[in-house]
Amino acid sequence: MSLAKIKHIVLVLSGKGGVGKSSITTQLALSLSLAGHSVGVLDVDLTGPSIPRMFGIESEKVTQAPGGWLPITVHPSSPPSDSHPSGVGSLRVMSLGFLLPNRGDAVVWRGPKKTAMVRQFLSDVFWDDLDYLLIDTPPGTSDEHISLAETLLRQARPEQVSGAVVVTTPQAVATADVRKELNFCVKTGIKVLGVVENMAGYVCPNCSECTNIFSSGGGEVMAGEFGVKFLGRVPIDPQFLVLIETGKRPRYPKGTKVNGEEFQGVETEREGEEEKAGNKEGLLVNKYGDCSLAPIFKGITSDVVAAVEGGR
Numbered sequence: 619m620s621l622a623k624i625k626h627i628v629l630v631l632s633g634k635g636g637v638g639k640s641s642i643t644t645q646l647a648l649s650l651s652l653a654g655h656s657v658g659v660l661d662v663d664l665t666g667p668s669i670p671r672m673f674g675i676e677s678e679k680v681t682q683a684p685g686g687w688l689p690i691t692v693h694p695s696s697p698p699s700d701s702h703p704s705g706v707g708s709l710r711v712m713s714l715g716f717l718l719p720n721r722g723d724a725v726v727w728r729g730p731k732k733t734a735m736v737r738q739f740l741s742d743v744f745w746d747d748l749d750y751l752l753i754d755t756p757p758g759t760s761d762e763h764i765s766l767a768e769t770l771l772r773q774a775r776p777e778q779v780s781g782a783v784v785v786t787t788p789q790a791v792a793t794a795d796v797r798k799e800l801n802f803c804v805k806t807g808i809k810v811l812g813v814v815e816n817m818a819g820y821v822c823p824n825c826s827e828c829t830n831i832f833s834s835g836g837g838e839v840m841a842g843e844f845g846v847k848f849l850g851r852v853p854i855d856p857q858f859l860v861l862i863e864t865g866k867r868p869r870y871p872k873g874t875k876v877n878g879e880e881f882q883g884v885e886t887e888r889e890g891e892e893e894k895a896g897n898k899e900g901l902l903v904n905k906y907g908d909c910s911l912a913p914i915f916k917g918i919t920s921d922v923v924a925a926v927e928g929g930r
């Protein structure tokens with residue numbers, strides 16, 4: 619069974635579309651891998667698989683092996699170094715996006731076909747050993763969710779299913795939808811590891827000041843109501859959008875403070891060289907390390923790890 623060698627399975631859920639669930643999944647995956655964990659990402663968002671684009675691996679093709687579909691390797695593991703004392707864990711991705719003839723196509727299958735695909739996703743991908751499998755789910759409490767929850771609970775050992783990270787935005791309308799998602803977790807017996815409030819305020823690209831454009835704090839209030847952990851706020855950062863949507867390094871004006879240090883501009887030639895040399899890992903580490911949101915994702919990831927480990 620393909621899930622047998624996975625230590626922790628974490629679902630990333632949101633009741634509403636477009637709140638940044640896939641973006642948060644990619645960042646959690648990256649932070650876990652940079653902390654030395656081997657990570658898999660399963661993109662079950664059948665209506666709009668965006669994970670391959672976000673990792674810059676959209677044109678890759680998955681192949682079949684006797685043990686199942688082989689996920690695409692974003693980067694292999696690497697030994698401890700000064701910058702990553704625990705080493706870097708391997709990062710692999712499986713998405714329906716790899717199987718669609720035209721990338722970007724949305725899947726319009728009806729319930730039973732979707733349910734069958736989710737089952738196959740869970741049972742037929744050859745993950746081998748993984749510390750974490752993150753599952754990016756479609757928004758809502760639809761057929762896919764129910765089928766995924768049922769299949770997970772049936773195919774995985776109870777101690778493997780660590781729980782769910784629920785993503786919301788601060789606006790009341792989003793939190794009302796996400797409330798449904800939290801109720802869904804209660805009904806299906808999936809533990810909520812915590813709530814992330816994404817797009818909470820706007821980071822000015824000139825001065826790095828964060829301004830609350832919409833209301834703020836909805837996610838924290840909701841977490842309190844349900845008695846679950848509030849994992850933190852992620853502001854809107856226009857550079858992050860560029861990074862996540864194009865797979866390119868962010869471009870801050872020279873002098874902007876990034877991770878507490880002055881950003882020195884973008885070294886595009888080096889980026890090209892690394893790409894040519896196939897140094898995907900180096901490229902990713904640089905790319906994401908330069909993002910102003912990186913420390914926030916690191917903090918959220920530590921809390922998720924603590925919640926997972928604490929619940930064993």
Ligand SMILES: Nc1ncnc2c1ncn2[C@@H]1O[C@H](COP(=O)(O)OP(=O)(O)OP(=O)(O)O)[C@@H](O)[C@H]1O
Pocket residue numbers: 632634635636637638639640641642663666668756757816817852853854855856858859862863
């Ligand atoms: N904190 C952020 N700052 C800037 N842009 C963001 C942030 N979070 C997400 N985005 C952008 O918002 C858009 C929607 O994000 P994403 O695709 O992750 O949402 P989703 O909830 O997974 O959507 P879907 O419902 O399609 O699955 C993307 O273009 C993403 O790059």
Ligand code: SF4
Pocket residue numbers: 822824825826827
């Ligand atoms: S503080 Fe930032 S967002 Fe506000 S005016 Fe100055 S540069 Fe613009």
